[in-house]
Amino acid sequence: MSSGRPEWGSLTDQDVVLLARSGQEAAYRELIRRYERPVFALLFRMVRDRELAEDLAQETFVKALNAIDSYRPEFKFSSWIFKIGNNAAIDHLRRRELDTLSLDGSPHAETPEAMQATALQIGARQESPLDTVEAKELGGAIEAAIGALRPEYRSCILLRHVEGRPYEEIAEILNLPLGTVKTYIHRARNELREALAHLKE
Amino acid sequence: MTRPPGTHLSADEIDSWLSGNLSQEWQQHLDHCQACLERVRIEREIVDQITALPRLSPVIGFADQVMASVVIPDPFAIRSLHATQRRLFATKRSLALAASLTLILLGSMAGSIAWSLTHQDTLASIGNWLVTQGGQMAWLSLRGVASNLFEQPWYSGLRALNPLHLALGSGVATTVYLGGVLALRRLLALPNQQVAHAGI
Numbered sequence: 001m002s003s004g005r006p007e008w009g010s011l012t013d014q015d016v017v018l019l020a021r022s023g024q025e026a027a028y029r030e031l032i033r034r035y036e037r038p039v040f041a042l043l044f045r046m047v048r049d050r051e052l053a054e055d056l057a058q059e060t061f062v063k064a065l066n067a068i069d070s071y072r073p074e075f076k077f078s079s080w081i082f083k084i085g086n087n088a089a090i091d092h093l094r095r096r097e098l099d100t101l102s103l104d105g106s107p108h109a110e111t112p113e114a115m116q117a118t119a120l121q122i123g124a125r126q127e128s129p130l131d132t133v134e135a136k137e138l139g140g141a142i143e144a145a146i147g148a149l150r151p152e153y154r155s156c157i158l159l160r161h162v163e164g165r166p167y168e169e170i171a172e173i174l175n176l177p178l179g180t181v182k183t184y185i186h187r188a189r190n191e192l193r194e195a196l197a198h199l200k201e
Numbered sequence: 202m203t204r205p206p207g208t209h210l211s212a213d214e215i216d217s218w219l220s221g222n223l224s225q226e227w228q229q230h231l232d233h234c235q236a237c238l239e240r241v242r243i244e245r246e247i248v249d250q251i252t253a254l255p256r257l258s259p260v261i262g263f264a265d266q267v268m269a270s271v272v273i274p275d276p277f278a279i280r281s282l283h284a285t286q287r288r289l290f291a292t293k294r295s296l297a298l299a300a301s302l303t304l305i306l307l308g309s310m311a312g313s314i315a316w317s318l319t320h321q322d323t324l325a326s327i328g329n330w331l332v333t334q335g336g337q338m339a340w341l342s343l344r345g346v347a348s349n350l351f352e353q354p355w356y357s358g359l360r361a362l363n364p365l366h367l368a369l370g371s372g373v374a375t376t377v378y379l380g381g382v383l384a385l386r387r388l389l390a391l392p393n394q395q396v397a398h399a400g401i
Binding site for chain 2: 020021023024025028029032033036037040041044045053054057058061062065066068069140142143146157158161162182185186189192193196
């Protein structure tokens with residue numbers, strides 16, 4: 001550090017967090033700069049919707065930075081922020097899964113007409129031009145195959161092969177045993193192999 | 202890791218191969234086993250495709266959007282007006298809440314003014330009643346205090362004193378009081394000395 005302005009490149013995440021805790025806005029911005037792309041990329045590939053991924057990424061950073069005092073420096077900052085982001089994505093996917101169940105109509109509907117009236121209203125959406133653009137952005141068979149994986153497998157494979165995180169860190173982020181992470185990644189790769197082989201045929 | 206004869210690469214060995222850490226023994230097996238070679242080739246292809254996925258970025262100005270909702274701790278633990286203002290305007294929900302509260306406040310103020318203007322007689326009568334009641338209560342309190350004073354056993358002695366003695370006694374009491382205040386002030390004054398090592 002020189003003349004009071006930190007040289008961000010030479011500082012570790014933990015150093016930047018300390019500066020943020022002392023009330024330096026620039027330190028907050030540096031943390032965002034370091035992680036906005038990987039966190040957003042993970043969330044986008046998890047939820048496959050740009051606007052939603054941005055909302056979730058924003059929620060992730062706001063939650064993390066407002067609770068910066070509760071971050072424990074003995075853990076990696078990347079693990080912490082990915083954990084918050086992944087939880088946000090999984091929560092959203094679970095909620096969406098519940099909504100999708102309503103395709104058959106509300107469980108509270110008492111008559112067949114009521115069932116029909118409530119059916120397809122939640123979760124049903126038409127392909128918009130924006131969706132088409134997003135599909136192109138997420139384009140390619142591999143993106144489609146990753147999108148079809150179970151959310152847990154998707155998190156694992158993206159953290160491992162897109163973000164290059166070691167197995168131990170993935171286990172920490174996802175709060176899973178190391179062996180489970182390895183199994184998920186192997187199964188995910190098997191499913192991807194089968195999906196890609198099917199697409200080639 | 203020793204390789205049991207006749208076995209092929211497990212998922213762990215494939216991982217080791219992908220990260221370039223496959224043991225010599227397994228590497229030798231791989232050189233001769235067509236099935237394992239094909240398997241690792243496909244795995245490598247998949248991993249390469251995943252690794253080559255485009256790097257995605259959020260919208261420009263993402264950091265500003267985030268910072269609008271982040272409350273930076275004040276080093277002196279005083280939450281500044283600026284931070285409160287930013288928090289207030291951070292999300293649509295907080296903005297709506299602030300707007301609702303402002304509307305309720307302004308509405309009730311406007312309602313109160315409007316009511317006062319249209320009910321001036323009522324207000325005047327309430328005011329008169331309050332003044333009358335207040336006056337009566339003050340008069341009753343004063344009478345209570347006075348009668349209490351007259352009933353004190355030392356009051357007759359006080360009445361018997363002549364004005365000169367009374368003035369003398371008051372003067373002595375005032376002097377003692379002022380002396381006490383001055384002495385206390387001197388005792389509580391901080392030493393006016395510079396701190397050498399602080400350079401100030």
